[in-house]
Amino acid sequence: MFDLKALSEIPWLAEPTRLRLALSFLASIPPADFPTRREVAVERRHRLDLARAAPQFAIPGAAVPDLDGRAPEPVAVAQAVRATGGKVGVIPVHGPIEQRTSCGGMLLGGCSTEEVGAALDALVADRSVGAVVLHLDTPGGGVPGVEELGDQIRAAAAKKPVYASADSMAASAGYWLASQAPHLSVTPGGEVGAVGVFLLHVDQTQANADQGLNVSVIRAGEYKAEGNPFEVLTAEGRDYLQSQVNYVYQKFLAAAARGRGTTPAVARTRFGQGRVLNADAALAAGMVDRVMTFHDLLGKLTGGNATAVKPPATATTASAEVLRRRHDLAVLRSGPLLAYPNEHACRVVPPEKFDRFRRVNHARKHKATGKWYDVIYGHNKETGAWEDQAYRYPKATWTADQARADCQKHDGSFEAASGDGKSSACASCKKEPS
DSSP states (O other), rough: OGGGGGHHHHHHHHOOHHHHHHHHHHTTTTTSSSSSSHHHHHHHHHHHHHHHHHGGGOOOOOOOOTTOOOOOOOOTTTHHHHHHHHBEEEEEESSSSSSOOOOHHHTTEEHHHHHHHHHHHHHHHHEEEEEEEEEEEEOOESTHHHHHHHHHHHHTTTTOOOEEEEEEEEEEEHHHHHHHHHHEEEEETTTOOOOBBBBOOOOOOHHHHHHTTTOOOOOSSTTTTTTTTTTTOOHHHHHHHHHHHHHHHHHHHHHHHHHHTOHHHHHHHHHHHGGGEHHHHHHHTHHHHHOHHHHHHHHHTTGGGGGGOOOOOOOOOOOHHHHHHHHHHHHHHHSSSOOTEEEEEEEEEGGGEEEEEEEEEEEEEEEETTTEEEEEEETTEEEEEOEEEEEEEEEEEEOHHHHHHHHTTTOOOOETTTTHHHHOOOOOOOOOOO
């Protein structure tokens, strides 16, 4: 059960049910497993670094364009999806949306408007990128930063084609952002909408009275502490909170209407009135341009190249991943590179050479086997460059022998995942474990 007061007094651009489930999940996590403030700061910097490097992960398009100093032609609303010249940059907009990376956002696998904006800037500025795709699967989130990012998406679309794909949800803040792309598609089983704003007020006066508590609020300023949970909400206070909700709602309607080429009045009556709509209903209401899978969209934009490329993950997706990264940072700085139970490990450079590390999942593809493996990069203290420090091979796809052979090619120190019937470490992958 989550603390209802966590939602109190804050306007939300979110689908309420998903937000409640997210907060319930956070309430189930032991406090000791929450990232520290330092870890949040490191994660924020890590995400921004990856966002600015987004062009490196762009998917090859049908052909590299010869721009001759010309900007790529923006795509019009409802224009046919066609192969684009140059690479296709994909920006994940997954999980709850917040303005800056936070502890809760890390644990929920969410994203920030800050990192999405940084990736968008990098892709728009890179001349090898011919189109940008926002890949959305989000229930929405908070209000801060959303309007600004929406305007940034609209401005980017004036410079090169920008597409948005709801796969499988673009709700509330997510739809605000998606609607600013000139072309918006939703997967057949997806949902879009939740065009609305909500705010909760928790009245705790009776609960306090039942416990024998009498809370006095000492204030300076006529409206200071207005709407606090220890006093009954006044009619004037309620009107003020409603005005705050209405203010954000009017901005949401205006942005969605502008993005979809209609009027706020039409958006108010046809865009679900706060509900999420399935793919067919959203298409009929004019909320999306097409019902199309994300894979099909990439296939059309890249001329079929998308099937051969798997972009690396750029954000943590669960509390387990946060703990895994924390473990990585600890073991890389001292002792052997301990393999996780479900991973083989290969250290190629001693950790003392680096001052910090970052992990990118599915970063490399082995040419002979076609299997993906993860790379842990180290930041060289002397040169300031990011270099390969270690590799991780998921046991689900790599046998110990395959991982050991690949590690040997890199002259690394290999450690097999536990449960393989071999020791957890060896001095060099050129020697068999004892």
